[in-house]
Amino acid sequence: MGRLQPQARELEEAVLGALMLEKDAYSIISEILKPECFYDKANEMIYSAIIDLSIAQRPVDMLTVTEQLKKRGELDAVGGPFYISQLTGKVASSAHIEYHARIIAQKYLARELISFSAQVQGKAFDETIDVDDLMQDAEGKLFEISQRNVKKDVTQINPVIKDAIELLKKAAAQKEGLSGLHSGYHGLDKITSGWQNSDLIIIAARPAMGKTAFVLSMAKNMAMHHNTPVALFSLEMSNVQLVNRLIVNVTEITGEKIKSGRLENYEWEQLDFKLKDLYDAPIYIDDTPSLSIFELRTKARRLVREHGIKCIIIDYLQLMNASGMNFGSREQEVSTISRSLKGLAKELNIPIIALSQLNRGVEGRQGLEGKRPQLADLRESGAIEQDADMVCFIHRPEYYKLTEDERGNSLIGIAEIIIAKHRNGATGDVRLRFKSEYAKFMNIDEDVSIREFTSGMNNHDILPPPIQPAATGMDFLRPANLNEVPY
Numbered sequence: 001m002g003r004l005q006p007q008a009r010e011l012e013e014a015v016l017g018a019l020m021l022e023k024d025a026y027s028i029i030s031e032i033l034k035p036e037c038f039y040d041k042a043n044e045m046i047y048s049a050i051i052d053l054s055i056a057q058r059p060v061d062m063l064t065v066t067e068q069l070k071k072r073g074e075l076d077a078v079g080g081p082f083y084i085s086q087l088t089g090k091v092a093s094s095a096h097i098e099y100h101a102r103i104i105a106q107k108y109l110a111r112e113l114i115s116f117s118a119q120v121q122g123k124a125f126d127e128t129i130d131v132d133d134l135m136q137d138a139e140g141k142l143f144e145i146s147q148r149n150v151k152k153d154v155t156q157i158n159p160v161i162k163d164a165i166e167l168l169k170k171a172a173a174q175k176e177g178l179s180g181l182h183s184g185y186h187g188l189d190k191i192t193s194g195w196q197n198s199d200l201i202i203i204a205a206r207p208a209m210g211k212t213a214f215v216l217s218m219a220k221n222m223a224m225h226h227n228t229p230v231a232l233f234s235l236e237m238s239n240v241q242l243v244n245r246l247i248v249n250v251t252e253i254t255g256e257k258i259k260s261g262r263l264e265n266y267e268w269e270q271l272d273f274k275l276k277d278l279y280d281a282p283i284y285i286d287d288t289p290s291l292s293i294f295e296l297r298t299k300a301r302r303l304v305r306e307h308g309i310k311c312i313i314i315d316y317l318q319l320m321n322a323s324g325m326n327f328g329s330r331e332q333e334v335s336t337i338s339r340s341l342k343g344l345a346k347e348l349n350i351p352i353i354a355l356s357q358l359n360r361g362v363e364g365r366q367g368l369e370g371k372r373p374q375l376a377d378l379r380e381s382g383a384i385e386q387d388a389d390m391v392c393f394i395h396r397p398e399y400y401k402l403t404e405d406e407r408g409n410s411l412i413g414i415a416e417i418i419i420a421k422h423r424n425g426a427t428g429d430v431r432l433r434f435k436s437e438y439a440k441f442m443n444i445d446e447d448v449s450i451r452e453f454t455s456g457m458n459n460h461d462i463l464p465p466p467i468q469p470a471a472t473g474m475d476f477l478r479p480a481n482l483n484e485v486p487y
Contacts (some may be wrong), residue, residue: 006110007039010090011100016043017087019050019410020061022094024052029101037108042078044088045069046183062088111300112145139294166409181228181311181351184221186443187430188417192390195311195351196424200342202317202384204373205394206363210415211355212237214394214437215313216245219283222311224250229282231309233296235319239287247271249440284309293322293340304348313350314341316355317384335383340389356384358393371400375420396434415441 015033019025035051038044049068053060066084069075081349100217120138123129152459167179167436180194195201205211222228234242248255251274263271288295296314303309314320322336340353345352358377366372373393380386385391395418397403397411405411415434419427433442 005039005114006107008103008107009043010038011038011103012038014091015097015104016046016050017089017091018094018097018100018313019047020084020088021091022067022097023059023095024369025094026050026060028098032101032105034097037105037295039107039111045072045074046084047077048072049074065115073401090325091350091407102377109145116141116145121148129425136292137293137327138291139298143294143297159179166406179302182222182226183218183434184225185218185417185430185431185441185444189418189421191426191428191430192422193425195353196389197351198346199351199424200345200387201339201351201353201387201390201392202356202378202388203353203392203394204358204396206358206373206380209394209396210434210441211394212242212245212315213249214417215315215355215442216242216439217249219313220246220249220278221284222279223281224277228311229284229307229309230311230313231300231303231307232285232292232313232315233299234285234315235289235291236286236315237287239285242285242287245439246278246283247275248438249416252435254437255439256330261332282307282325289319293320293337294366296320297340297344300344300348306348312350312352314352314354316357318340318357323459331383338341338384338387340387360445365460368397368402368405371395371397371402373420385421388421390419393418393420414444 015029015206019029030051033047035044035048038047046065049065052072053064053068058064063131064370066081069078069084072116077083102318102385116138119141120134121138123133123134123243128426139353140294141372169180169297178189180192181194182194183189183192203214211235219230219232223230232242237245242256245255247253247481248258251258251271252269253263257263257267270295284307287300300309300312304310317337320337322333341352341354358373361377362371362373372395375385375391378391388460393416395416396414397405405410412436413436414434416432417432419429421427431444433446434440
């Protein structure tokens, strides 16, 4: 297009000259500049030689740099000792070296963006390339560029102390003393003090333990009982399937009946009455399959900005991908995903809860203790354990035909939430009640449902007259004739 790429050769020469004049100059700009930031190839080679000397803790001056370039076989390529001596003559001091270095870094970033956009433009003209694949690839490469170049400055401790005191006052003002978001489970909240902002929480279990049921129960608690806006990204189920499970959870009508529509008269009344609480709940569902970490970042930012989302739930981590980036193995990709989720939690300053699968190691162990999940059971990557602020396991002994604990207490209908890692607090176990027919987790001391109370009895003998709720705009849920049950 007849344009020169962004560059600042004079500043490059001034920075190199200052590095050879001032003993501590390299420590000032080492995090700002990389060798590839220099537009002039000779300047790039000189800076690489300076890095070699600094790493070896040797002095950096005109003579040592010349000698290092000679060892690298690059002295003639940069213009010989004469060019190096010119560099030191072009600067009087290193007073403004940091400012100059940041300009050079900005020019390099601009060149990277120009190169990136040119590649995308060229591929966009190629009709053999799928546009969706191109978008994934472009998003991944842009994410790489941003991650390589974003640096966060250090913060003096005073404002951080002020923020910590504000959080302390906020927790003290609450009756339960929680500084984070309510999960709706008293025992869990007591250990965690609520889900904390910027935390990555991993909830892991073997298949059929109720991972999705647990987070749906929790999302319902947070949204309906505490008015906390929650976003749920489901990579495994469609939004209709998820909502059906929420309906089962809230109304306590079995999933088989919800799917078939074969409800008794009183169950239509129960559905109508209880479902009104689910309407207008601040729950936002996204069922994009094979969601990439880059799509998630874009959608999460928009949800926080437009809907004030306070918590994000992902079901589940191993179904995500990091397309657009190259990996040697699936473990490396999962590591990138977990690291990116932690970064996103910090950026948005909200808790992110990600479900995860466990490997089959649990199945091979025997006994009550042997079946309890361990951190080593996390599937595909140890980076998940490393990046997470908290790792929780869901364990239901009943699933393994273990119906009593070592004290003889019944384990039927009991689920354990095992907090195996807690970076900022205590670990421990929390017992919850699990109703498999409703895929519902409850506090251990919550009352049993009316269906459990009436189990095996004649409904007409013990049920009160059908509830006649006020008009809710949901009368369409009931057929006109309750005796005509839809198929």
